[in-house]
Amino acid sequence: MMQSDDPVKDVFNIRKLEISDKDKGFIELLRQLTVCDSVSDEKFKERFQEIEKYGDDHRICVIEDVRSGKIVATGSVFIEKKFVRNCGKAGHIEDVVVDSSTRGMQLGKRIVEYLAHHAHSMGCYKVILDCTQENTPFYEKCGFKKKEIQMVKYFV
């Protein structure tokens, strides 16, 4: 691998989710975000392939610590096709999380920038996300502005 001028970038490699990432701590990382039970290899593969079918319309990215081979950050974006905005597209960022041991190294910012760039490259007129009040300063640093209220209805 070519070394860049930035040693952090050499250590933390950002890329698309791969099926082998299940064995690199991907599920354990998601558990730092929300409820995420153990997933069987079969179930993981099935869901991976379901998402894969959407091609560039659903991108999950990860950052791997190349020293440890562990996934230390992730986030996803999917592209919604609309009729409004002259048949425009909107990117939806979901499930961004950085491992607690690697916070403060701008990995979250790299994830969000990667996902926003992907949405832009797919022709989206905007990219949106929902976050807690405490996380709004972080997303403001990533170029986002507060807009509306997220509302939820749980079925379980």
Next chain:
Amino acid sequence: MMQSDDPVKDVFNIRKLEISDKDKGFIELLRQLTVCDSVSDEKFKERFQEIEKYGDDHRICVIEDVRSGKIVATGSVFIEKKFVRNCGKAGHIEDVVVDSSTRGMQLGKRIVEYLAHHAHSMGCYKVILDCTQENTPFYEKCGFKKKEIQMVKYFV
């Protein structure tokens, strides 16, 4: 058509978007929500088919006034496949609008209930949406609760 006990339900028929709805005022209705230029028949058809490809994972519903043949309400939901929540799914409601001439007849509530029901039937553990502060009482009546802050980055 069998008449129900509810004359409003007989007049306002809720169903999936059909390609012929372009000629029934669907685009003009969306214009009451946000920027929505005139769309050529070809472009409409192309986008319709792109969304159709997602099958039940992207549902756009409309309410037609059977007296006038006009589309008077619409909304969409798409199903996001996740790894969190034991490979769960989340429904995202978008682009809900009711024609200004038919407000106060619970058509918005019928749209939201239809979309939430669709998400539930698809196995979603939750359904989410973003709305203005002023619209939160309406969604509370539909069984939603305020949760987070929506943030946005525009590319155009």
